Amino acid sequence: MENMKKKNDHIKCTVSQCQHNMVTENYCSLGCITVGTHEANPTVPECTDCNSFVKRTGCSG
Ligand code: SF4
Structure with a gap:
């Protein structure tokens, strides 16, 4: 399902975590x-904060 993500052109974000x-x-x-x-x-x-942030889970920590 991770690969089904589609980028939203209207929301740039650099929070790779x-x-x-x-x-x-x-x-x-x-x-x-x-x-x-x-x-x-x-x-x-x-x-300010993005309240939609969800910590990435997986091997990369
Ligand atoms: S939900 Fe995550 S990726 Fe989207 S804007 Fe917020 S911090 Fe960035």
Whole structure:
């Protein structure tokens, strides 16, 4: 099923540790993601998070 992933041209992402990442193309494979924040008052990109992140499982750790 891993090979059935399709890249979403509208969501670029470099988080290769995420199960939804295309890895070879720096794109997300989800049709839609949820972005959130862990800060009370976010001021820089680092304050935001992809809440659709799922840790990749498998041999590469
Ligand atoms: S779910 Fe979020 S972190 Fe994972 S590949 Fe998509 S955009 Fe990146």
